[in-house]
Amino acid sequence: MRFPQTVLPSAILALLALAACTAGPDYHGPEAARPVSPAAQFARAPTDASAQAPASAAWWTALGDPVLDALESRALAANPGVAVAEARVRQARASLRTERANALPNVNASALYVHATVPGVDLGSSEEDSSEGGDSQSLNFYNLGFDASWEVDLWGGRRRGMEAARAEVEAAQANVADAQVSLTAEIAQAYVNLRDRQQRIALAQQAAARQREMLRLTEQRHAQGTASALEVEQQRNQLEQSDAALLPLSAERDAYLNALATLAGEAPGALDAMLAAPAPVPLPPAQVAVGDPAALLRRxxxxxxxxxxxxxxxxxxxxxxxxxFPSLSFMGLIGIGGTDPGDLVDLDTLAAIAMPRLSWSFLDFGRNAARVGQAEGARDEAAAQYRQAVLNALRDSEDALSRFGARRLSVASAARSKASADRAAALVRQRFEAGTATRIQLLDAERQSLAAAQALTQGTAAMTADYIALQKALGLGWR
Structure with a gap:
């Protein structure tokens, strides 16, 4: 069968020539994302910080703690929060595939059978097809068909839709990375706090044991008449304070054990055996690479x-x-069939229709203009949110650097204080062994040394926590 050639009107040809046009503004990147001068380093970086850009993966390995490394690996593999972010990436990718498919023709196939009984109408059917009751006639109709439709992307609306979908996929991927950054920092922070509490509990128990011995000796002296009741009550009060200080530390230790298990995707208590043995608080490296603001924006x-x-x-x-703007679409139909099943293979019954369609909602009373205004408002909101994210990131980094630098000085002071307390305890022990100092004085000096050790442990944990906060502010822990 020969089909007549269809000649498109010149107006449609002119519209097809516009198919390379793309409506809307082109995206050139935000103004704030342009590179910053390499000379512009962070203003509050400590003197031992390096401007060399740090590696953007597994920063926690610099703490040198194998248990922490294992916890981070387990959490990254099993944490539900990361799984949620990864599921959103899959959703965004499916949306992108949908946008790509929408730009292609839509093809459908159909098979149709119709049996109709029409009264009082002569349909040309045989007597065998007539109903016995009178004038009604029966009709059978068989048809196989294909139809296709395609809207030409004259103004680039489909292309812009795919562009937006690709950007959403990349945003979802960045959200996964952000979830990983937050997770690794939270795991490290909880781990440091756990080790800090374990160390402080051990030191507090030693201090309480010495305080209990001091109370026993003071009670003996009081019984012998060489110590007053006031001294006994003072020692008892200090012992009660020492025992009371252990209770919140124990509760916090248990809470951090539960937190680590939950962050690793386990039920509370699942990691108790792994983390029960006390271990020192991990120390940050001697030198910290912070990079520059331009690297921060990229990272x-x-x-x-x-x-x-x-x-x-x-x-x-x-x-x-x-x-x-006007839209141009094409629709085509191909069908074959008739009133007999044999018509389905008879090419003489083949019918085809090709139909271009041009439509334009030129009088919409401002609806499309309102949609454009809404989209422009959403663009301005996203631009402001980006600028806010940049400012918050720079502020976080400056604050983290300042705290980390100050905390190092504070830990150095605490270390000197502990060294002084240790020397004092050693001198009192020498005097005790020489018989010029009492055992109570020796126990008190050892208790003060333990208190200085607790302060140093707490300060060290705070310094490592500030290091963790710095790594989070720098956006590390992801690829």
Whole structure:
């Protein structure tokens, strides 16, 4: 069968020539994302910080703790929060595939059978097809058909939709990285706090044992008349305070054990056997690489996610703009069939229709203009959120650097204080062995040395926590 050639009107040809056009503004990146001068280093970086850009993966290994390394690996593999972010990446990728498919023709196949009984109408059927009751006639109709439709992307609305979908995929991927950064920092922080509490509990128990011995000796002296009741009560009061200080430390230790198990995707108590043995608080490296502000903007996943959302919002303006212009679509139908099943293989019954369609909602009373305005407002909101993310990141980094530098000085002072307390305890022991100091004085000096050790442990944990906060502020822990 020969089909007549269809000649498109010149107006349609002119519209097809516009198919390379793309409505809406092109995205060139936010102004704040342009590189910063390498000379502009962080203002409050400590003197032992290096400007060399740090490696953006597994920063926690610099703490040199194998148990922490194992916890981080387990958490990254099993934490539900990361799994939620990864599921959203899969959703975004499916949306992108949908946008790509929407730009292609839509093809359908159908098979149809119709049996109709029509009264009082002569349909040309045989007597065998007539009903016995009178004038009604029966009709059977068989048909196989294919139809296809395609809307030409004249103004680039589909292309802008795919551009927005790609940006959303990249934003979702950055959100996964942000979840990983937060998770690794939270795991490390809880681990440091756990080790701090374990060390302080052990030191507090030793101090309480010495305080209990001092109370016993003071009670003996009181019984012998060489100590007053006031001294006994003072020693008893100090012992009660020492015992009371152990209770919140024990509760906090248990809470951090539960937190670590939950962060690792386990039930509370699942990691108690692994973490029960006390261990020292891990120390940060002697030198910390912080990079520069330009590297920070490229590295932090929350900034990357905000920038990709800005790109997606910009692309959606083009989607809204394209809806304001005429649209051109093509529809084609091919069918074969008739009133007999044999007609389904008879090419003489083949029918085909090709239909171009041009539509334009030119009088919509401002609906499309309102959609464009809404998209532009969303773009401006995303731009402001990006700028806010950049400012927050720079502030976080400056604050973390300042705290980390100050905490190192504080730990150095605590270390000197402990060394002084240790020397004092050693001198009192020499005097005790020489018979010029009492055992109570020796126990008191040892208790003061233990108190200094507790302060140093607490300060060390705070310094490592500030190091962890710095790594989080720098956006490390992800690839």
């Amino acid at each position: 932090r996943p929350d900034i990357r996610a905000a920038e990709r959302r800005f790109a997606a919002a910009t692309a959606r303006i083009g989607v809204a703009e394209a809806a304001r």
